[in-house]
Amino acid sequence: MDAPDSPGSHGPPGSSSSPGSPDTDGMLAEQLLRLTRRLHRIQTRQLEPIDITPAQFRLLRTVASYDAAPRMADLARRLDVVPRAVTTLVDALEASGRVRRAADPDSRRVVRVEITDEGRATLRSLRSARRAAAEEILAPLTTDQREVLGGLLSALVDGMPERRC
Secondary structure (H helix, E strand, O other), X not given: OOOOOOOOOOOOOOOOOOOOOHHHHHHHHHHHHHHHHHHHHHHHHHHHHHOOOHHHHHHHHHHHHOXXXXXXXXXXXXXXXXXXXXXXXXXXXXHOOOEEEEEEOOEEEEEEEEEOHHHHHHHHHHHHHHHHXXXXXXXXXXXXXXXXXXXXXXXXXXXXXXXXX
């Protein structure tokens, strides 16, 4: 934790009123973490009736985003996870009929992952659940506040290193 009189502090000891001060940044980071956890809980609750986890949803969305069936290694790289994590998620999605493994025509060692019709139908349901979760979390905000928040979030996302998931 930063001391109140540490370099970069912009006010009297203990103050947190200056933008960019360690105290303000720490408070904002904590609020973002709390909001992220809350959104995750709401989304998990919305996904339960569909019988899918947020991680499975993310993988299913990622598979659907490719023009051609991706390799397991492609999915691990895009999701920034170890290949074993992708295997576990694909196992669960395959068991539910939402994806299927397919052999690569050019290499017998490569496994590709294809989304099924059931997977596409699930994605449609998931998009509705995601909208409901967003509506729940954004309910306290006015339309103007939502627009400001959207601009601020865009600035944060656009300022981050590129990730495609």
